[in-house]
């Protein structure tokens with residue numbers, strides 16, 4: 001059975017073809033049109049419709065490279081179903097090297113959007129109609145915010161949907177967080193429609209972190225095998241199921257000043273452990289940043305400047321922390337993560 005052709009952005013996409021479509025997002029103030037580039041790989045045989053998208057926060061670049069590498073995979077010639085790949089969702093933020101839209105709104109808080117709303121709302125409506133509402137599965141690619149880095153991690157609502165959980169485990173990174181939905185996010189919108197969505201968070205904004213990109217490409221491939229889009233590969237072993245974190249919290253700067261971090265990304269830390277020290281420039285007035293629970297450092301600030309209350313170290317808590325610690329160590333040595 002051959003699957004049907006469909007229309008995206010006014011272009012007819014035939015089965016067994018690959019097309020690039022430029023979705024007209026809006027115009028710049030100068031009236032120059034701005035497009036969201038989309039590549040569609042429409043397999044001959046029916047199967048899931050997977051949307052993979054990067055840079056909905058315009059300065060989060062690792063996902064852009066993940067999408068580029070994904071589209072180079074030779075296995076896509078045997079694709080079942082349809083891959084809709086969007087390297088840069090927030091094209092406005094991307095050209096400005098900014099997380100936000102020109103009106104400083106966060107596109108990932110604008111869903112479901114409206115055709116008569118402001119820029120963010122209109123773009124969200126366009127994405128929803130052309131891309132999100134077609135998808136049967138979604139992987140949304142993110143990084144830490146500016147000056148913040150994340151150990152590669154999956155964030156998802158695991159308990160509501162067994163398929164989401166299976167996808168999160170198949171992705172094969174050692175950190176999985178059961179994350180609440182943010183109002184107006186792509187993930188909230190799709191998840192409420194019953195579509196399984198994974199958010200992959202890895203590395204830092206405005207960087208290419210190879211240790212975040214390579215496992216991202218590998219993870220998407222594994223999910224595509226799991227849901228039957230790519231042929232199963234008997235030679236590859238499935239990764240051991242990662243422990244889901246019980247929760248997470250940020251250790252914050254106790255005073256304003258200059259941060260000297262002591263904990264590294266991926267480290268196991270104990271409650272009460274000193275993760276870093278914040279001090280004035282002479283080091284007279286010093287205060288310790290202390291872990292409030294046992295856990296693993298899954299995110300941290302890379303900027304040695306902090307104001308009181310600023311989030312510096314993101315610590316995830318676990319039931320089986322020994323297992324997570326060894327999974328993180330082997331992941332870090334394999335992908336050459338900083339701190340390994």
Ligand SMILES: [Zn+2]
Pocket residue numbers: 057060141142143
């Ligand atoms: Zn993001």
